[in-house]
Amino acid sequence: MARPTENKEDKNPNxxxxxxxxxxxxxxxxxxIMLAVIIVSLFIMYMLIDSSMNKKISQLLPENQQEETQxxxxxxxxxxxxxxxxxxxxxxxxxxxxxxxxxxxxELSKTQEEIDAQNALANAKSGGHGAAPADPNAEIAAVMERxxxxxxxxxxxxxxxxxxxxxSTPTGKEIAKEEILEMVNNIFEGQREVMRVSFGQFxxx
Numbered sequence: 001m002a003r004p005t006e007n008k009e010d011k012n013p014n015x016x017x018x019x020x021x022x023x024x025x026x027x028x029x030x031x032x033i034m035l036a037v038i039i040v041s042l043f044i045m046y047m048l049i050d051s052s053m054n055k056k057i058s059q060l061l062p063e064n065q066q067e068e069t070q071x072x073x074x075x076x077x078x079x080x081x082x083x084x085x086x087x088x089x090x091x092x093x094x095x096x097x098x099x100x101x102x103x104x105x106x107e108l109s110k111t112q113e114e115i116d117a118q119n120a121l122a123n124a125k126s127g128g129h130g131a132a133p134a135d136p137n138a139e140i141a142a143v144m145e146r147x148x149x150x151x152x153x154x155x156x157x158x159x160x161x162x163x164x165x166x167x168s169t170p171t172g173k174e175i176a177k178e179e180i181l182e183m184v185n186n187i188f189e190g191q192r193e194v195m196r197v198s199f200g201q202f203x204x205x
Contacts, residue, residue, distance in 0.1 A: 079107040079195045082144050084152060089160050091167070091204070098164040103200030104155060106184070109192045114140055147187065154183040164204045173199060 084104045091098045110118075117139070158179045159167075166172040177197040184194050 079109050080140055080144065080192075082106050082108055082148075082151075084148065084155065086201070087152075087155060087159065089156055091159075091164050092161050093163050093165075099205055100159060100162075100164075100167065101201065101203040101205070102159070103202075104180075105198045105200065106151075106180075106194055107196040107198075108144075108188075109195055110140070111192055150187050151184050154187060155180055158183060167202075167204060173202070 082105060084106065086101065086103050088101050089099060091100055118137075158176060162172070162176060167176060177199070180197050181194045188194075
């Protein structure tokens with residue numbers, strides 16, 4: 001009687017069965033791959049859109065505004081610094097005589113003519129041809145000297161109507177600065193504007 005033929009493959013210890021993945025595991029892997037592809041695609045789209053928008057904005061902005069966005073988002077125009085010196089004046093206190101000692105300076109905007117003159121001087125110094133134009137800073141200083149008496153009078157008018165209590169608080173000082181700014185702007189009649197008013201030494205006695 002013949003013996004049944006033994007399956008040699010069944011007895012081979014080195015024989016390994018193929019690993020079969022369940023449908024749920026295959027779906028998880030597939031979803032993971034799709035998610036990774038979507039994230040990468042969204043990142044690439046964001047970079048392309050951001051680059052395109054920045055380019056369009058830079059084309060639409062004037063040159064001076066483009067320069068403003070290059071350094072910390074803002075570059076302020078440099079104005080004319082006008083030192084008005086020291087003021088000593090009586091305050092409006094009723095019960096006791098009080099006086100104020102304060103140093104005041106302000107920054108004023110330049111006119112377009114002054115800006116053009118400064119640009120012309122800078123071009124001449126950098127190798128331009130022809131005679132160098134007059135120093136615009138000297139002309140600006142001369143103009144400011146003519147305005148100083150009216151500006152000082154406006155400042156005295158504002159501060160002498162304040163009490164010591166009004167000027168003793170930060171809010172009171174800021175209100176005084178705003179009133180000075182408004183009065184001095186009226187003096188210039190729109191030709192230039194006050195950009196900033198600064199108090200130096202500030203003593204109330």
